[in-house]
Amino acid sequence: MTNTIKTVCVVGAGPSGLAAAKTLLHDAPNGIKYDVTIFDSQPRVGGLWPVDKADEAGLVHPAMIANQSRHTMRFSDLSWSDDAPQIPRAFQVGGYLELYRQRYCQEATLRLACKVEKADLVSGELGHYWQIRTQSENVIEEHVFDYLVIASGYFGEPAFPAFLKDDAKYQIPVVHSSKYRDLEQLLGDTKGKSGKILVVGGQFSGVEIAGTIATHVSDAVNAPGPRRNDFIDQASQKPKFSVHHLVQRPTWILPLVTASTPADSAPCFLPMDLNSQNLSNRPPGPLVNTQGHISVDTARFVNSYFRNLLKTDQSEFSPGLTVQEADYDNQPFLGISDTYMDHVRCGAITISRGKLESISGNTANVASPSGEKIEDVAAIVLATGFKASASLSFLSEDVQQKLSIAPNDLNNTVALAFHSTHHPEVPNLGFVGFYRSPYWGAIEMQARFVTALFSYGGPLSSSLPASMAEALKNDTSIGRVLSLRTDPRASQFPMGDYAWLSQEFGIALNIERVPSLRKMPILPPKKKEMNILTAARYPGNNLGESRRKENEKNLSITEEVVTAGITGGRFVARAVFRSLLGEWKLDREFISKRPEQPSGRFIGTATFSLRNGTPHGREEEFAKIERDGGDPGFEYLYVEDGEFIDEAKGLKFNATRRYVWRYNERKDKLSVWFVKTDEDRTADYLFHEIDFIPPGEGGKGEDGWKAKGSHLCIEDMYDVQYKFAFNSVNLREWNLGYSVKGPKKDYSIDGVYRR
Incomplete structure (x- = not known):
């Protein structure tokens, strides 16, 4: 000593x-x-x-x-x-x-x-x-x-493609993804401009920045206030800018919250990293490294795992996202984004395969064998690493x-x-x-x-x-x-898998992995108690009292969150909110018990357009979030358009409705708000909050998660019923029904939303 x-x-x-x-x-x-x-x-x-x-x-x-x-x-x-x-x-x-x-x-x-x-x-x-x-x-x-x-x-x-020179001058902005902040900074004066914002690079930063830019475009078009004519084509009323994503290989895209029980129509959800670090999913005995060189057998196993986790080959979003069976021999690659996939599905992001070779004016040239020319490019964002x-x-x-x-x-x-x-x-x-x-x-x-x-x-x-x-x-x-420098089969994260590294460092340093503080939920199909790895599971030796308490608090909080997700339905509201983005086919039946009111059917579409959270209707809460340094999150502008037909009365007319949907992360709760009649993108006041029924009270069924809400409009009571059916992380379809009763109202509405 x-x-x-x-x-x-x-x-x-x-x-x-x-x-x-x-x-x-x-x-x-x-x-x-x-x-x-x-x-x-x-x-x-x-x-x-x-x-x-x-x-x-x-x-x-x-x-x-x-x-x-x-x-x-x-x-x-x-x-x-x-x-x-x-x-x-x-x-x-x-x-x-x-x-x-x-x-x-x-x-x-x-x-x-x-x-x-x-x-x-x-x-x-x-x-x-x-x-x-x-x-x-x-x-x-x-x-x-x-x-x-x-x-x-x-x-x-930042790493740049070899053909880009530091002193090169281009007709359009070319920036690294680490420098992107907003559309105005990227594009400069947008007056008279339009075209594609080309994102180059298909791994983590490429997927993240493509989803972010698409969200910024959506916000510019759908935010309340004066209409952004510099972002909206007046003839078509569609955005002047879109995202074009150039990638070199197929990639599995995971949302931030994934299904712990992906086979269920009403799955349990947890943050993606907690699901991925459930040690009960690993083979028994000492852990072995799953990263580095990826053999064909390992590649096929892991690609199949992600296919089963997501319950899709991703072709339903775009052919360009498809991970084909022929790709399973190659090492898997991941991207993470809550918005990317559905921005692709609704056309806000277009995908091409290939490698950027050169830039000519406002045209990006892709290397052979595709030789594609991506024209009408307004700006290029390079997600090409560091x-x-x-x-x-x-x-x-x-x-x-x-x-x-x-x-x-x-x-x-x-x-x-x-x-x-x-x-x-x-x-x-x-x-x-x-x-x-x-x-x-x-x-x-x-x-x-x-x-x-x-x-x-x-x-x-x-x-x-x-x-x-x-x-x-x-x-x-x-x-x-x-x-690994020259290994064509090196994994996306070649340094070693986290759980194995923790084990190896623990052995070398004589630091034991501590057990869970409580009995953890048991997951099918392996029917094993969950065993989530975080840094708190290796607290180190000789901790003082204050550090020991912090460590135990970390363990306890993670275990509470995991238990709430598996047994209490936490994160379901978040999973629903994420998966609503884009356009749905809507088929709604209207049945009135009063003869003077019409009964019939509405056929149309419902579109959820993502934008930054706004204060309207919740000014006090919003101000508190700002004061506390918090984040108001995102919200959707909901617009439905279609035709209502009452064959018995010979009625037929076009109809539209608008709402704002919000997700409160702190409360883990969805809410629906009326839109002002004179400002069609501005929230007015609360319609209802969506309360998911706990699993023990029948909320988790074989056909999806059930939820409810209510709203008293003067003397009319609206009882609202929801059912959300998932295909792993993505909503397959969902139902929304109203029962409305009052002195002059007595009718029910039952609508189904499908992609």
Whole structure:
């Protein structure tokens, strides 16, 4: 045991840098104390994640919806606030990170707006140390540290297609997806403009940004207030702009909330990451790695799994989205978006297959074999990823060579040992966050391993605990990572699967996975108790009382949410709301018990157009959300058009109705609002809230989820009945019935909505 204080330079103040700093300050074994300095070129912490709604200078738009739930985007010893959304916006993630810094990193020296320009490893009489040069504004400083932790991540600089030159001038805007904020910024003055917004790239960021832009177009067209004539063609009354998505391979698209029981017409729902990390779905015994090189057999198994999970090959949305049986031999790829699929279905997004080869005027040329020319392009958004090499350019050339850094390696593979934590030939250097997947638990484990490695003297030290020494002895990470650079069958996230990595780090560090605090629900068809993996399942050793309570709170909250989803119908309202987007065929029967009122049939369409949440009719609630730094979410403008026929009375006339549908994330509740008669896109007042009937009270049937609502209009009572039948995550059809009674009214309406 020693009381020596060692100095550590941490590069990056995002999730990885803060986790590294916290672990060095609070969890170092062997009696070592660390003096930690964190450098970040940005003027705030958070890395990718902005810390407030106004922070638009980074790589992520503050309003972007995260593609994981708060249960995954947190560390083991800090819970989110109780009123935080289940799936947060980017600025809310940044806010969590700022709270984490305040809680655990106060003892660290934080140097913001200060960029690390150079890092040299120096060998002296007393061993190795790092000489660091930084620049802030016009001030250059030199520092000396015992250790260096690189936590700057993979998003060093945007990657562009090879034919694009930095100084090239194009007739249309060409931007990277990380710089997209809104339509006005992208297009400039929209007067007289129209055409396609071409999104290039089909993985996570491509799917996300295509869905986002389509939503922005929908909002511009359907928002209340003065009509946006710069976005609407006056002759057709259709949007002047649409999204054209150029992808290279078929991709499975998952929503943020997926079905835990996809075979049911009334499935249970949970956030996608909680369903995917149910360890009860894994084979018994020690976990094996499912990522890296993907064999044909594995590819066919996983592609079949996603087909069964979604209950579709995606052709119902567009032929361009179809994952054909012939594609099952290839490694599967995923995208995540709540809006993308139905924007495609309703024509707001068009899909082409191929690789962008060149830009000529307002035409995008696709490489052979398709050779397609995408014409009338108004702007191009490149979702083509990032180069990690820029995050490591401050290292000396000899160190970069040891790490086998290849600037043009778009797989961003760095030759690092034991799951991307260090290199045995570069002393006193650690890495945290060089892991291509969004699970923060892996970051936390890397931080623990690097801290332990420093504290016990490095990977070759005889002082290493037996478990760490054995783990390093059997480690093949460097060879495996380098082989992935040229492996045509490398997986989408090749660094290793999260559950397996957690297991391997746990074994090396003697950190056991703790059991659930309560009995968890049992899921068919395996009839096993759910076993959800989050960072809180590996709380670390020697926690103090306050950290132990935070960890137990994290465990408890996740278990409560999972139980509510499986046994109480939580997230059903959200799943319904997501799946309404677009156009439905509507067949409604009207039966009146009063002879003076017509009875007949309405045939037409109902369209749900997505837009940003508006305050109308709920001004006080909306203002509170704004004051609290919350998010009003989205809403739909509902428009039905069709023809009503009463054959007995010889009546026939066109009819239309408009409502606004809203989803309240905090209450997990849908509501329907009347629209003002003189402002046909503005909500007026509440019609009714939709209350889903609990499963134990008959709400969950073989033919779908049942819900109800009511509304008293002066003396007339409206009793409303709903039934929503799912095909896994997507609504197959739904029914809406009214029973209306009053002094002068006595009729019923029964309508069915089908795609």
